[in-house]
Amino acid sequence: xxxxxxxxxxxxxxxxxxxxxxxxxxxxxxxxxxxxxxxxxxxxxxxxxxxxxxxxxxxxxxxxxxxxxxxxxxxxxxxxxxxxxxxxxxxxxxxxxxxxxxxxxxxxxxxxxxxxxxxxxxxxxxxxxxxxxxxxxxxxxxxxxxxxxxxxxxxxxxxxxxxxxxxxxxxxxxxxxxxxxxxxxxxxxxxxxxxxxxxxxxxxxxxxxxxxxxxxxxxxxxxxxxxxxxxxxxxxxxxxxxxxxxxxxxxxxxxxxxxxxxxxxxxxxxxxxxxxxxxxxxxxxxxxxxxxxxxxxxxx
Amino acid sequence: xxxxxxxxxxxxxxxxxxxxxxxxxxxxxxxxxxxxxxxxxxxxxxxxxxxxxxxxxxxxxxxxxxxxxxxxxxxxxxxxxxxxxxxxxxxxxxxxxxxxxxxxxxxxxxxxxxxxxxxxxxxxxxxxxxxxxxxxxxxxxxxxxxxxxxxxxxxxxxxxxxxxxxxxxxxxxxxxxxxxxxxxxxxxxxxxxxxxxxxxxxxxxxxxxxxxxxxx
Numbered sequence: 400x401x402x403x404x405x406x407x408x409x410x411x412x413x414x415x416x417x418x419x420x421x422x423x424x425x426x427x428x429x430x431x432x433x434x435x436x437x438x439x440x441x442x443x444x445x446x447x448x449x450x451x452x453x454x455x456x457x458x459x460x461x462x463x464x465x466x467x468x469x470x471x472x473x474x475x476x477x478x479x480x481x482x483x484x485x486x487x488x489x490x491x492x493x494x495x496x497x498x499x500x501x502x503x504x505x506x507x508x509x510x511x512x513x514x515x516x517x518x519x520x521x522x523x524x525x526x527x528x529x530x531x532x533x534x535x536x537x538x539x540x541x542x543x544x545x546x547x548x549x550x551x552x553x554x555x556x557x558x559x560x561x562x563x564x565x566x567x568x569x570x571x572x573x574x575x576x577x578x579x580x581x582x583x584x585x586x587x588x589x590x591x592x593x594x595x596x597x598x599x600x601x602x603x604x605x606x607x608x609x610x611x612x613x614x615x616x617x618x619x620x621x622x623x624x625x626x627x628x629x630x631x632x633x634x635x636x637x638x639x640x641x642x643x644x645x646x647x648x649x650x651x652x653x654x655x656x657x658x659x660x661x662x663x664x665x666x667x668x669x670x671x672x673x674x675x676x677x678x679x680x681x682x683x684x685x686x687x688x689x690x691x692x693x694x695x696x697x698x699x
Numbered sequence: 700x701x702x703x704x705x706x707x708x709x710x711x712x713x714x715x716x717x718x719x720x721x722x723x724x725x726x727x728x729x730x731x732x733x734x735x736x737x738x739x740x741x742x743x744x745x746x747x748x749x750x751x752x753x754x755x756x757x758x759x760x761x762x763x764x765x766x767x768x769x770x771x772x773x774x775x776x777x778x779x780x781x782x783x784x785x786x787x788x789x790x791x792x793x794x795x796x797x798x799x800x801x802x803x804x805x806x807x808x809x810x811x812x813x814x815x816x817x818x819x820x821x822x823x824x825x826x827x828x829x830x831x832x833x834x835x836x837x838x839x840x841x842x843x844x845x846x847x848x849x850x851x852x853x854x855x856x857x858x859x860x861x862x863x864x865x866x867x868x869x870x871x872x873x874x875x876x877x878x879x880x881x882x883x884x885x886x887x888x889x890x891x892x893x894x895x896x897x898x899x900x901x902x903x904x905x906x907x908x909x910x911x912x913x914x915x
Binding site for chain 2: 599
């Protein structure tokens with residue numbers, strides 16, 4: 400009897416702890432030019448953090464009354480990532496600028512990739528996804544995308560003594576990359592859909608490890624990631640190979656459910672943010688470079 | 700619920716190829732794991748502490764750490780150490796076999812210890828060597844009792860093999876993930892994969908039941 404009682408107590412404690420992890424209240428803060436993180440750390444369940452901001456304008460238009468919910472998968476630094484329990488990154492700052500421009504209230508949450516896709520597709524709980532989502536024709540069958548807001552630039556990373564000079568040289572070689580990225584889209588086109596020499600890992604970190612351990616001849620990834628890795632690991636003797644010919648530019652967009660009215664609302668705001676220099680400032684902050692906004696605005 | 704069969708159809712050849720990988724890797728792992736497990740199990744029952752102690756540690760390690768971690772250790776640690784570079788298939792079979800060995804070792808031990816002591820005493824008293832006793836008296840009876848537990852382990856291993864997608868073994872889950880990433884849709888890849896796994900485990904169950912009936 401005593402043992403049963405103890406078991407009951409332990410079970411109860413587990414349930415209470417789990418419930419504590421799941422419950423989370425987010426409040427909107429007034430007058431936010433800067434995005435504000437609210438809520439407390441909830442024991443690292445990883446999806447409790449949200450950034451809320453609003454324009455604080457009492458313009459009285461009906462759209463400002465709704466708080467739009469954005470979902471993200473914060474595992475792609477420096478685009479979106481968790482810093483302790485805070486959501487940070489270029490995408491997060493960019494979204495803040497766009498929503499300020501549009502004069503809309505919003506919240507963005509880290510919910511994970513799979514959960515984000517399904518909930519954005521349904522469009523009930525979350526009205527949009529912001530997560531470095533590459534715009535492709537295959538994906539546009541299921542989602543509506545905003546106008547392109549970021550040009551993804553992929554490069555090849557190989558050993559310094561490698562003879563690989565272009566993406567076409569990678570045919571017949573073993574290539575490691577993160578699945579679902581623009582690098583994946585580009586290399587699948589070049590190497591073929593069912594090609595097992597193209598190793599699609601769960602993250603860039605593991606793909607880079609595969610290259611280190613000799614399981615691949617090259618890694619294809621975003622330029623920021625490759626440069627960062629080469630800079631931090633000079634002893635490993637890697638170099639980057641650019642290929643603007645075979646890697647046609649790929650773009651990120653905000654993902655909406657099919658037929659969302661948000662696209663018409665936000666596209667002008669995105670355009671304005673890109674044109675008025677805010678975009679360039681953010682780009683400088685996160686990548687220390689000047690973006691080619693002309694090409695971005697011309698992209699379809 | 701809009702379920703797009705056309706995407707599934709597009710990936711079906713790859714998924715079937717993946718199924719072949721899943722089945723072959725699971726079979727190879729369970730075969731190797733059972734052999735290895737017999738050694739580990741007998742070692743654990745040995746009279747000598749220097750045999751018993753390492754086997755004890757082995758079983759505790761493989762049963763007490765996540766399989767995912769074991770797969771990574773084998774793929775990025777053990778295989779490059781032996782082979783000079785990574786090899787996903789070799790790592791897959793090695794990791795699953797080592798893991799299965801720990802579990803089957805316990806199945807062997809429980810099976811052997813469930814046979815009445817009098818059996819081996821009788822065998823030894825008519826002049827059989829300990830090895831003959833094991834081989835002709837204890838094991839044949841024990842194996843019968845082990846079949847359900849073995850079947851269980853086989854089914855668990857088959858489903859666990861889906862973790863191999865993380866070291867890019869082109870099995871069922873790998874292609875299902877590729878499908879997910881191409882169309883960024885969730886249900887089609889996951890439900891399709893679940894269906895294939897279900898068909899595999901169901902068939903396996905039926906085979907095991909038939910085997911049990913034949914043996915008893």
